Structure formats: C-alpha cells, structure tokens
Amino acid sequence: xxxxxxxxxxxxxxxxxxxxxxxxxxxxxxxxxxxxxxxxxxxxxxxxxxxxxxxxxxxxxxxxxxxxxxxxxxxxxxxxxxxxxxxxxxxxxxxxxxxxxxxxxxxxxxxxxxxxxxxxxxxxxxxxxxxxxxxxxxxxxxxxxxxxxxxxxxxxxxxxxxxxxxxxxxxxxxxxxxxxxxxxxxxxxxxxxxxxxxxxxxxxxxxxxxxxxxxxxxxxxxxxxxxxxxxxxxxxxxxxxxxxxxxxxxxxxxxxxxxxxxxxxxxxxxxxxxxxxxxxxxxxxxxxxxxxxxxxxxxxxxxxxxxxxxxxxxxxxxxxxxxxxxxxxxxxxxxxxxxxxxxx
Amino acid sequence: xxxxxxxxxxxxxxxxxxxxxxxxxxxxxxxxxxxxxxxxxxxxxxxxxxxxxxxxxxxxxxxxxxxxxxxxxxxxxxxxxxxxxxxxxxxxxxxxxxxxxxxxxxxxxxxxxxxxxxxxxxxxxxxxxxxxxxxxxxxxxxxxxxxxxxxxxxxxxxxxxxxxxxxxxxxxxxxxxxxxxxxxxxxxxxxxxxxxxxxxxxxxxxxxxxxxxxxxxxxxxxxxxxxxxxxxxxxxxxxxxxxxxxxxxxxxxxxxxxxxxxxxxxxxxxxxxxxxxxxxxxxxxxxxxxxxxxxxxxxxxxxxxxxxxxxxxxxxxxxxxxxxxxxxxxxxxxxxxxxxxxxxxxxxxxxxxxxxxxxxxxxxxxxxxxxxxxxxxxxxxxxxxxxxxxxxxxxxxxxxxxxxxxxxxxxxxxxxxxxxxxxxxxxxxxxxxxxxxxxxxxxxxxxxxxxxxxxxxxxxxxxxxxxxxxxxxxxxxxxxxxxxxxxxxxxx
Numbered sequence: 001x002x003x004x005x006x007x008x009x010x011x012x013x014x015x016x017x018x019x020x021x022x023x024x025x026x027x028x029x030x031x032x033x034x035x036x037x038x039x040x041x042x043x044x045x046x047x048x049x050x051x052x053x054x055x056x057x058x059x060x061x062x063x064x065x066x067x068x069x070x071x072x073x074x075x076x077x078x079x080x081x082x083x084x085x086x087x088x089x090x091x092x093x094x095x096x097x098x099x100x101x102x103x104x105x106x107x108x109x110x111x112x113x114x115x116x117x118x119x120x121x122x123x124x125x126x127x128x129x130x131x132x133x134x135x136x137x138x139x140x141x142x143x144x145x146x147x148x149x150x151x152x153x154x155x156x157x158x159x160x161x162x163x164x165x166x167x168x169x170x171x172x173x174x175x176x177x178x179x180x181x182x183x184x185x186x187x188x189x190x191x192x193x194x195x196x197x198x199x200x201x202x203x204x205x206x207x208x209x210x211x212x213x214x215x216x217x218x219x220x221x222x223x224x225x226x227x228x229x230x231x232x233x234x235x236x237x238x239x240x241x242x243x244x245x246x247x248x249x250x251x252x253x254x255x256x257x258x259x260x261x262x263x264x265x266x267x268x269x270x271x272x273x274x275x276x277x278x279x280x281x282x283x284x285x286x287x288x289x290x291x292x293x294x295x296x297x298x299x300x301x302x303x304x305x306x307x308x309x310x311x312x313x314x315x316x317x318x319x320x321x322x323x324x325x326x327x328x329x330x331x332x333x334x335x336x337x338x339x340x341x342x343x344x
Numbered sequence: 345x346x347x348x349x350x351x352x353x354x355x356x357x358x359x360x361x362x363x364x365x366x367x368x369x370x371x372x373x374x375x376x377x378x379x380x381x382x383x384x385x386x387x388x389x390x391x392x393x394x395x396x397x398x399x400x401x402x403x404x405x406x407x408x409x410x411x412x413x414x415x416x417x418x419x420x421x422x423x424x425x426x427x428x429x430x431x432x433x434x435x436x437x438x439x440x441x442x443x444x445x446x447x448x449x450x451x452x453x454x455x456x457x458x459x460x461x462x463x464x465x466x467x468x469x470x471x472x473x474x475x476x477x478x479x480x481x482x483x484x485x486x487x488x489x490x491x492x493x494x495x496x497x498x499x500x501x502x503x504x505x506x507x508x509x510x511x512x513x514x515x516x517x518x519x520x521x522x523x524x525x526x527x528x529x530x531x532x533x534x535x536x537x538x539x540x541x542x543x544x545x546x547x548x549x550x551x552x553x554x555x556x557x558x559x560x561x562x563x564x565x566x567x568x569x570x571x572x573x574x575x576x577x578x579x580x581x582x583x584x585x586x587x588x589x590x591x592x593x594x595x596x597x598x599x600x601x602x603x604x605x606x607x608x609x610x611x612x613x614x615x616x617x618x619x620x621x622x623x624x625x626x627x628x629x630x631x632x633x634x635x636x637x638x639x640x641x642x643x644x645x646x647x648x649x650x651x652x653x654x655x656x657x658x659x660x661x662x663x664x665x666x667x668x669x670x671x672x673x674x675x676x677x678x679x680x681x682x683x684x685x686x687x688x689x690x691x692x693x694x695x696x697x698x699x700x701x702x703x704x705x706x707x708x709x710x711x712x713x714x715x716x717x718x719x720x721x722x723x724x725x726x727x728x729x730x731x732x733x734x735x736x737x738x739x740x741x742x743x744x745x746x747x748x749x750x751x752x753x754x755x756x757x758x759x760x761x762x763x764x765x766x767x768x769x770x771x772x773x774x775x776x777x778x779x780x781x782x783x784x785x786x787x788x789x790x791x792x793x794x795x796x797x798x799x800x801x802x803x804x805x806x807x808x809x810x811x812x813x814x815x816x817x818x819x820x821x822x823x824x825x826x827x828x829x830x831x832x833x834x835x836x
Contacts, residue, residue: 132817309602
C-alpha cells in the first residue's frame, strides 16, 4: 500500500510550511530584518492567532463534537493564565513545572465544574457555567487576594524565561506557539477520531440513544470537558506568557464570546474551522479597528448575528456543503471553455 | 404522615434552614440592623424579580433562554433616564421610527403581493439606499451628549436640525418603510388586504410623526417643565414601553426564524448583548450617568426622616425611620413596585385568557396550537411583556444604582442564579429565587461592612464586596447538588 496524502493533508502541510517560512517572507517583502519592525509585528499577530486557535478548537470539542453549550469557557482559559502567572511570579517555579501544574489544575477544575454543572443539561448548563465563570471573574477582581492576583489591575510583568521572551526572542516564541498549535490540533484530532470521540458525537446526536446503547454518558461528557478544559488552560497559559500579564478580563464573558464567535464563524463541528475562525476574527478585528476606529465591535456583533442567521455552518461547514457543487460548476465551465476553443 | 414528610422534604429542609438562619441572624445583629438588611434584600429581590419573571416566562413558554435580558434592562434604564433628564434624543428619533413603521404597515394595503418574487431583492436594496439617504448626516452623538447634564435644561438650538430637513427625513423614512414592507409582502401567499378601517393605524402613526416633528422644541420644553414626579412616571412608562417594543421586535425578527434551531436562538441573544452594549456606548458614550431622585423621594429637612410610611405620604422625605434607623424611601418604592408587578402578573396568569393560554403553552405548546390558538402571536406578546418588565426594572434601578453600559451584566448574572435556584419556567420559583438572591446579597453586603464572626474565631474575618457578589454562585451550586431542577422546578 502506497503512502499517499489526501488533498486535505496536502493543504494542511502547505499551510504549515507557509506559516514556517512566513516571517522570512514578510521580512523579504518589507526589507526589514526578521527580528524587528513589520515582520516582528506580523509574528505577534499570528502568535495571537495560534493561541486563540487552540482556545477556539477546545471550545468546539465541547460544542461541536459533544453538543454541550458552555458559556463559561473563559474560566479555563483565565485559570490557566492566572496559574502560570502566579507560579512564575510568586512561587518562582520554572516554566516546565508551571505548565505541568496548569494541566493538573485544569484537570481538577474541569472535573469539579463538570460534575456540578452536568447535573443540568442544555441551556441550563450554559447558564450554570456562565455563573461559575463569573464567580472566578469576581474572585480575580477581589481585593482580598491582591498580593497574589493583583486584583483589578491584574498580574503584571510575569517573569518569562529569557530564551522564550516574546519581546526579545519573538521569532522563537512564534515557532513555539506554532508548534503548540500543531501539537494541540493533532492531539484533538486523535481524541475526536478515537472510539471515545465517536461516543461524544453519539451523545451530541442523541444522548438518550447513547445511553440506551450502554454508554455511561456522564463519563464521556466529563472526558470531553476535561480535554477541552486542559487545552483551553494551556492556551490561556500561553496567552499570559505572550502578554506578560493576566488580568480579570481573561476570565470575563468577553473571552467566552470570543471563542464562540471564532467557532461559529469558522464552522461548528470541525477542528480546523475554529482555528480558521480565530485567524479571521483576529485579522478582521485588526482591520476593522484600523478602518472604523473604536466602533468596530458593533460591526463585529452585527456580522456575527448575520452569520448565525444566514450562514449557520460557518466557513468550513458551508465549504463542505457547497464545495462539491462549486467544483462541479467550475469544472463544467472550464470544460465548456475548452470545447469553445476546440470547436469555434 | 411519613409519606407527606417525604414528599415535602425540600420544603421542610428549606423552612428549617430559614429558621436556623433567622436565629443566627437575630443573635448576630440587633433588630434595627436586621430590619434594614431585610429591607435592602427585599429591594434587590424586587429588582431581580422584574428580570427573572420575564426570563422565566419566556423560557417556560418558548424554551428560549434570553441572554439579552440584562441588556434590555440596561436599555430600559437609558430610555427612562433620557426622557427624565433630557428627552431631546427621544423626541428627535421617535418620528423616524413612527414614520418607518407607518410606511411598513401601509405596504399591506397596496397591491404589492401580486408582484413577481424576483422583485424582492432589488426592492430591499432600494429600501436600504433610500433609508441611508434619508438619515445621511443625521448626528445622533451630539444629541446624546447633551444628556450629560442630568436633569438640566440644555440650549435648544444646539444639535437641532431645521424643521424642514427633519420633516423631509421623516417622510424619507416613511417611504423606506413602504418599500421594505413591499419587499416583505411580495410572494407571501397568505397576504390578504386588511380591512379599510384598520388603515387608521398606519395613517395615525404617520400623522403623529408629522405632528411631533415641528413640535419637538416645544415638546421638550413642555416635558422638562413638568414636575419631577410626573416626569419620573413618564420615564417608567416610556422605559417599559420602549423595552417591550424592542423585545417584541427582537422576537419577531431574530428569534422567530430560528425556532427550528434552538441553540442558534441562544447564540443570537448572546450576540445582541454585544450589539446592544456597543450601541448604547456609541449613542450615550461609555461613561455612566447619575439619575436624580424625583421630588417624592428626595426631600430633606428638619422633620426628616419621616417617622412612618403614612407620614412620608405628606412630607416626602428621602428616608423613612425604620426602628430608629433611616431607610431610603425610594427603596420602599422599588419594593412596592416589585410586589405590585408580582400581583399583576399573577392575576394576569390566573384570571385572563392570555394567562390561560400562557399556562397551557408552558405545559404543552403543540396542543395549544392544535386547538387553533395563534401561538406565534402569544410568543411575541410574552416576549414583549418580559422585556417590558426588565426595562421597567432598569428605569426603577437607575436612580438607585446609576446608569452605565455594564448595568445589565450584573443583573443578568444574579437573575440567572435566581432562576436556577427557583427553577426554570416556574413563576413562583422566579419570585422566590429573586427574593433569596436579593436577601443573600444584602446579608453579604452587611458582612462586608462588619466582617463575619463564627463562634470559633477570635476576631472577625473581613472580605471585599467582590466575594459577597461571588458567594451567590455558591448557593446556586448547593441547590444544584441537592435539587438540580431548582426549588420549585418540576423534575424531568
């Protein structure tokens, strides 16, 4: 049997290759060295895209694959950011063990939140998770813990190891986050394509049926929440490393809405969709900000509502639905063009 | 007997917990402090109730969880405040809205529905173009910023377009409405020409718009010349009415097309939170406002605080003496408003035809539809009702909490918690949940002031207000653990 890549895999490899040489391409076009100026700015842009892509993908494991609508996903993202910040700044841990601690804490947290919230389902679950996230948001703002969390100012100037500093070693940070996003994508794909992932999708399609088939659905939902929570927490940790700070806003509703936007725009129920959505939102947000100034979130909200109303499957979903038709149409057109030239 | 106890386990446990808490609280605080904590709790509970009742009714009837309910609360506060302090913004935009609606309605009397369906899209484009042309250059922002002077009179010339241009814009929007309405009725098979006597509606609206247009200046002076009590009542009516109109519009335009995709309804309402907040920031600015208390609740003087409620009716003091401690009279008004609304809705649900349909719809919506009742119209009505209640709460909260774009979010969160505690879809549950959360918040705030001292502690433990706010989530977690369906919810 020959090893051959499918066209989707080719596209993925091309994309990765493109992202690897991207900093040098920008440097070539702008005439500035890789480590400063325009190339550095665009690396920063893409670093944010990679981090948000992982966050959005983790959201879609819950929403798109398991059919759980959570409005408290910022909880995991923010906790990851605060955990790594506190451990690096106040406990003086090294980066590796801090990341490990982020994972452990995320697992514990998602199990507790999951066990509590999964007692209700559907929109109730959304409400309850929102309430939990808000609780953590309020706690982050509370002045009682100022010496650890910095209260409403947030955790400022987290000491990131010099070799990965996002300010001086931007290019290295870029490749680290790119690798992080790729690894997370591969892991997520492994999960959703595994038998466990199939059960998650069965729960999404019809929970009663999955239950009747003998699956303990609560366990699988907990697995989904844990996987998703750990990924979101790691994304949050990277976000804290990138921004060198963690403020209460990372725990706010806005962060959850952001994940939701990226997932919906990119396409629910696929892994690559939310990642593309992250790219679209980040870049669109940047350009809208340039062109429309401070009123751009309004436009954004309107675009989001229009997408929910008229393009419910997002970019990837719509592509999957329509691509066969479009391809056939273009093939037909090119054929008629060829015929036209052959028989004038 | 044993069976009776088992069936009412939750109720009994609740009563026991309440008694234990009452004993603890009365040993901790002296009666007059306790009385003002309880009254503060009732005030907050009344406000939460105005939000939760609508939330719960809407969810019970049509299974839509409205995440934008807090936003409607906030918008209600802004509308009421604008009418109270500086009605220019409303007077300057109301004719446009009226003219548009009039045009839209008028389209149904003209023979548009026989046009071919292909005309629909071009008509929409024309409508948008005409609409943009009609409002091009109309400055909202300066109108709104004049509202900065709370309760003050602002020079009328400022930010005021000439009457001729204004009427032209109004007519332009009427034409926009007509074209958009035409695009809407094209090809709809059940569109039949309504009776001629109903023509009074659109023509009346148009006439009203054209009457308001030249009278804007004098109407503004007239409203501002009213005494603050009348203006306050007008603000309550305008806020609730505006909220109800927005809610109805929201259900009709955004929620109704999505009944087949329930998750997307929630997503749309979440998007509306975003849009609503940004819109309010765009029109009124990101800063907050302070709304003055009307004269009924603001007098200070030698005879104040009023010794009791009856005396307050005569001297209108800002506070009333409760067991030797002054308590703001405005908060008593909020409590009364909450109770009045509770009784009003209970009567509506219990004794009217609409209430009967709502109760039946909560139990089995499809059956109600099968009996030949236009459920869609009831949905829109209930959505408008719930939104109106929330907006009314917003106006009532404005003089007490101040107005800012973030006002809705806090209420939304506490209302969600109250609804989860009380049980979704249950009207009593919504009320009890709101009361419970309100009391919890009041006790939490008191503990922030004094700290909490448990028997084994040597000195009182203090914490910040954020923790008091977060603590209601813990109550919710507890209720979820014991009774996932909420205190008054039905088990699935």
